[in-house]
Structures are given as structure tokens and as C-alpha cells.
Amino acid sequence: MTLAGRTALVTGGGGPLGSAFALALAKAGARVILVGRNGQALAEAAAKVGDAAHTAVCDVSDPAAVRVLAAELADEDVSLLVNNAGVAGPVRPLVDVEPDEWDDVFAVNVRGVYLMCRAFLPPMIAAGRGDVVNIASVSGKRPLLDRTPYTASKMALLGLTRTLAGEVGPRGVAVNSLSPGPVRGPRMDRNFRLTAELTGCTAEQAERDFASRAALGRLVEEDEVARALVAMLAMPALCGADIDLSAGMIAPA
Template identity: 45%
Template sequence: MTDAGRALAGRVAVVTGGNRGIGRGIALAMAKAGAAVAISARNIESLEGVAREVRALGAECIATACDVADEASVAAMGTTVMKRFGRVDVMVANAGVAGPTRPMQDLSLAEWRECIAIDLDGVFLTFRCFIPTMIEAGTGSLIAISSITGKRPLAGRAPYAAAKMAVIGLCRTLAADLGPQGVRVNAVCPGAVAGPRIEDVVRNQARIKGISEGEALRQFTDPTPLRRLVEPDEVGHTCVFLASDAASGITGEDINVSAGLVMY
């Protein structure tokens, strides 16, 4: 197994939306750090490739179908994980959707609710599922993948921005509530992460602003001190740190991984 300091050796990590992009990067980073990993997505077949990659690193891995917006589906995923591992030390609520890119006055209530249900309710449901076992153990790390869009505007993305800002508030409140039980809660706020998702975002930003895709991409990269997109494994490394004993004094924080695009 690739050595990442073995910071999570003997621990169990759950990663929702673990089938691609940021979720894949997090799952692999957890495995490299020594954790057993449970990954989930709505389509279980989409998880097979990542599960193979995790196992190739020498880590235990299970893949399970889960719709994070569905209470029964989340409960079933939790039951599967607990039957296999008997504990969960790290819960990374990563599953999410980009939502529509249109002026808010042109959105339907159904479109609004779908984005909120997956990007916010999904964090609530998956966190709630594993909080009891963490309280019983007297330790645990809950990590939600928010976004810098929860901190700064992005044209036409009102539902997504609202959900991601709400995730930060949820994490801060849970950190206060669960700290006395030894459970830490933090959010990670990625910037523009290389991969299919940002390609879609760039296309939609170009459309809504009436600019070229190249110009739209440069609006994400040029303002950053590092002049580039973020890589999925950089988000994964941040999650490993937050889950590890090296971050034992960190809770209630929202950590940017944005190549410096956002510094607050």
C-alpha cells in the first residue's frame, strides 16, 4: 500500500458519492492512509472501478448503493456498513449535484428542492446515520464537502450556493453540539476541481454570461495565486488530515482547498 503516514490505520471511513471526481480522490486518500473504506453512490455499478482501485492499495472496501436524499436508502447503507465493519470513525458527506444554472426567477420549485435535498438534506441524513455510533465510541470525525460557492457568488447557482452555505452552518452547530462527546465536525470547501464537473460548470457559466468557455475557465484559474485548478486528491489529502489525530484540535472549521481563490 502507498504510504500516507498510515494516519488512519485501523479506522473505517465512509465516503458518499465515491464513484468519481472528488469522492474518488477522497476514497483513495483514505485507503492510502490505512483506513478501510465504504463508498456509496446511487448507482452501485458506478462504484466498481473505484472499489478495485481501493483494494489494489491493500485496503478493505465495500461498495453500496445509496441515494443520500432518501432516508430509507441512507439507513440501509448505514446498516450494511455497520454489519461489515462494526464501527465508523470517519464520515465524509461528499455526494452532491451541481444543480441548475439559470436566473432564480426561471427556476421551478422542483429544481430548487432537488438541489437542496441532495446537497443539504443528504449531509443531514448521512451524518445523522453515524452520529450515534461515534457518540458511543467517544470519538469520530464528520466531514462535509461544501464549496467556495458557499462563501462567494457564482452566477445562476442560487440553489447550490444556498445549500453549500447551509452546510457550513450545519457543521459549525454540530461541532458545538458533539464536541463534548469527542466527535469533531468540519467542512471542506473546494474551489474549481479538475474533472467532468468543472467542465460542465464552465460550459454553463460561458452560456449564462455570454462569454467563451476559455474565458469562463480563466475566471476560475486566473484569480488564484497558484493559477490553476485544484486536483481531486488535494481535497482527499485535506480530508485525511481532518480525520486524523493531527487535527485533533480542529472542529467547526471550513477549510478552503481553492488554490487561493478564497482566503476567508
């Protein structure tokens, strides 16, 4: 498919998955704006993409920062919003999670999506066209022990997606979610190390145990998630849907 002539805004653009999204979207012809909190990480991600990528520093959990971002990009015809920014949160039982840790997860994973949609949907609605893809997680649909803040935030994101699709779909804007399973990379490496500390096993064993829960017995690769995003955009009738890309990790732990 081609995304020529479209401008995509990708939050969490400085991370590995955000960078993969940007590269795939640019290859499909889109102009990409990478948004995140770390300017250096954004610049490094943009360099991998080339001239099609631009950057903007913003904390999506901060209403004032999002308002400034929207004003700065007022002249851009953003017709594709990829809400990818997210934090993993603590790895421990719920009773040991502090309130501020819980709030930090929801501030980015849920409120950040709400703020970005609130800021960038009105021009799409006015134009009668656009796409919003929220990056959820298979963990919003199945138990993930010791990760209650994260799983609760991703389940909330699925509800946000379905309801928002009903609100703006009749106005020409499609809203969907993409739910990866465990994506190989720094975040999962961190989780495996923390799991190892809690259980006394090795990080390698924690990874094997986790991957064994998937039907395909493996983690998901970043480029697979990026290609799935582009494939979703090639399905114009897709709206209010959630695409599971988890290597079959759908059964309870």
C-alpha cells in the same frame, strides 16, 4: 499519519472526488466504504483502491434508503464519515430556476448530510470518538453568479457543520468542513460549457475567466483535496472549523 484500524464511509463515492478521497484514506491505512447511487461507478472507484474498498448503493437524500444502509452496516465500526455527495444544480439566474430544481439540490447537498449524520453519529457518540468531514465549497462563502441553489446549499452546510460540532464535540466527535475551490474535473467542465452557452464565450475562455479570480490563478486538483482531507484528520484539535482549499478564491466575483 496512519488511519489503520479505522473504517471510513465516503458518500458520493462513485465520483472523481469520492474516488480520490477513498484512495487517499486507504493509503493512510483506513478501510473504506464507498456509498453512492451508481453501482457501476462505485465498483470502478473501488477497483482503483483495491481490497481496502467496499461499496454500498444508496441515495443519501432518501430517508428510507439511509435507514437500510445504516442497518446493513450495523456491524461496521464507522468512525469516519465523509459527506461528499453533492449535485451542482442549474446554471441560470434565480428567477429562472424551477422549484423542483432548487429542491433537488438541497435534497442531496443538505438533507443528505443531515440524514447520514443522523444515521451514523449515534455509534460514534456512544464510543466517544469519531470524525465527520463535510465537503462544502468556497462557493458557500462568496458570490457565484447564476448558481444560487448550489451556493445557498453550501452555505447551509457550513452552518450545519459549526452547530453540529458544538453538539457532538463534547461527546468526542469532531465535525469539520473542507471547502474546495473549483476542482478540475467533469463537473467544472460542465459548468464552463453552460456558462459559455449563457454568455456566448468559449468554454476555454469561461475556464480562464473563472480561474483568474483565484490568487494562484488556477483550479484545484482532485488529489490536492484528498490530501487536505487526510491532513485534517491529523489535527486532533480541529473541530467546528472550515478549511479553505481554493487557490485563493475568496474575493467576490
